[in-house]
Amino acid sequence: MKIVYADNNATTRVAPEVVDAMLPYFTEYYGNPSSMHTFGGQVAKALDTARQQVSGLIGSDPAEIVFTSCGTESDNAAIWGILRSNPRKRHIVTTRVEHPAVYNLGKYLAQSGYHVTELGVDSYGMLDLNELTDAVREDTAIVSIMHANNETGVIFPIEEIGHIVKSKGSILHTDAVQAVGKIPMNLSKSTIDLLTLSGHKLHAPKGVGALFVRKGITFTPFIVGGHQEKNRRGGHRERPFDYWSWQGM
Ligand SMILES: Cc1ncc(COP(=O)(O)O)c(C=O)c1O
Numbered sequence: 001m002k003i004v005y006a007d008n009n010a011t012t013r014v015a016p017e018v019v020d021a022m023l024p025y026f027t028e029y030y031g032n033p034s035s036m037h038t039f040g041g042q043v044a045k046a047l048d049t050a051r052q053q054v055s056g057l058i059g060s061d062p063a064e065i066v067f068t069s070c071g072t073e074s075d076n077a078a079i080w081g082i083l084r085s086n087p088r089k090r091h092i093v094t095t096r097v098e099h100p101a102v103y104n105l106g107k108y109l110a111q112s113g114y115h116v117t118e119l120g121v122d123s124y125g126m127l128d129l130n131e132l133t134d135a136v137r138e139d140t141a142i143v144s145i146m147h148a149n150n151e152t153g154v155i156f157p158i159e160e161i162g163h164i165v166k167s168k169g170s171i172l173h174t175d176a177v178q179a180v181g182k183i184p185m186n187l188s189k190s191t192i193d194l195l196t197l198s199g200h201k202l203h204a205p206k207g208v209g210a211l212f213v214r215k216g217i218t219f220t221p222f223i224v225g226g227h228q229e230k231n232r233r234g235g236h237r238e239r240p241f242d243y244w245s246w247q248g249m
Contacts, residue, residue, distance in 0.1 A: 008201075009150060009178060015203035022205070034228060054210050058195065059186035066211045066232045071177040071198030072101040074211040075144070077222035077233065078173040078194040079105055081213075082142040083114070084220035089141035091115040093170075095127065097152070101196075102144050102175055119145075125154035129164060136168035143172050147179035147195075155183065162191020171217065177201055193217050 005013070031040035033047050048062070055062040068074045079092065079102070094106045096118045110116040117135045119127055127145070136143060143165045148155045158174050165172040173194040176185070180197040187195065194217065199208030213219050213232065223233050 011200045011206065012203045014205050018204055034226070054197075055212075057185075058180060058197070058212060059188050059190075060212050061188070061215060063230070064187075064212050064215055066213055066229045068209040068211055068233060069207055070209040071099075071175070071196050071201075072209075073222070074196035074198070074209045075099070075101040075173075075175055076105055077211050078196060078213075079109075079142060079144055080222045081219040082171055082173070082194070082217075083109075085218045086141045089139045091117070091137055091140045093117045093119065093132070093135045093140055093143040093145075095119045095121065095145055097121050097125065097149055097154075098144070098146055099150055099175060099177070102146070106144075115139075121154075125149060125152040127156060127161075129157075129160065132161060133164050133168070136165060136170050138169070140168070140170045143170055145172070145174060147174045147176040148183065150178050155179070159191055166191055187212060187214070194219075 025043065025046065029039075029043055029046065031037070031043045033040055033044035035041070047067075051062040051065045051067070054065050066074075066077070068077060083089075083092070090113070092106065092109060092114060094102055094116065096103075098106070106116045106118065119131055119135060121127055132143075132145075143161075145156055145158070145161055147158050158172075158176075162172045171193045172191060173196070174192050175196045176183075177196055177198045178201065179185075180195075181202045192212075193214045195212040197210050197212075199210075200206040219232060221232055
C-alpha cells in the first residue's frame with residue numbers, strides 16, 4: 001500500500017538535500033564550533049552560513065538569529081527572556097488559541113503570580129483588535145500572538161497587531177512556526193520584536209529551531225550555560241544581558 005502523507009503542518013520529511021548538507025558534520029567536520037582550533041572553526045563557519053540562510057528566509061540581520069532546539073524552546077525563550085529583563089512588568093497578553101508552547105506557559109505564569117490576559121476569538125477564529133488595544137497596559141512586558149494557527153489555519157494580521165502593541169509601548173513576540181516558509185516575511189520592515197520558527201515544519205530535522213530577537217531588544221537567556229549564540233542561549237549572567245551594547249552597537 002502506498003502511503004500518502006498529508007500532515008505537513010504536524011511535521012515534514014527531511015529534504016534529501018538537507019540530509020546531504022548535514023552528513024559531513026556527523027562524520028568529517030565534527031569539531032566544536034566554540035573551539036579555538038581550525039577544526040572547530042570550520043564548523044563555526046558552517047554555522048554562520050546557516051544563520052545567514054535563516055535570516056535570509058525572514059529578512060532579518062544574521063546576528064538577530066538565535067538557534068534553539070525547537071519551536072517550543074524558542075517560544076519559552078522569547079517570553080521568559082523578556083519577563084526576566086523587565087522584572088517590574090508582570091503582565092502578559094496572549095490568546096486562547098495559541099499552541100501549548102505558549103498557551104500552557106501562560107497558564108504556568110498565571111499560577112506563578114504573573115497577570116495573564118487571554119484574548120478570545122470569534123466564530124471565524126479571528127481576534128478582536130479593539131480587545132487587544134484595551135488589554136495592553138503600562139505593565140505589559142510582552143504580547144505573544146501567533147502568526148498562523150496550527151489547528152484552524154487562520155492567519156492573524158500580525159503587522160496591524162504590532163502597530164497596536166508599539167503604540168502602547170510594549171513588545172511583540174509571534175509564534176510563526178506555521179507561517180515561516182509559507183508567508184513571505186521581511187522582518188527588517190516589521191513591527192515584530194521576537195519571532196519563533198521551527199525546522200521540522202520546513203523539511204529540516206527535528207531538534208532545530210530559531211528565535212529572531214530584534215536588535216536593541218534586551219533579552220535574558222532562557223537556557224543558562226556556556227557562551228554559545230553570543231550569550232543568548234547558554235551563558236551565565238545575573239542581569240539582563242544587552243548583546244547590542246556588548247557588541248558596541
Ligand atoms: C504553532 C506552533 N507553535 C509551536 C510548535 C512547537 O514546535 P516544536 O515542535 O518545534 O517544538 C508547533 C508544533 O506543532 C506549532 O504548530
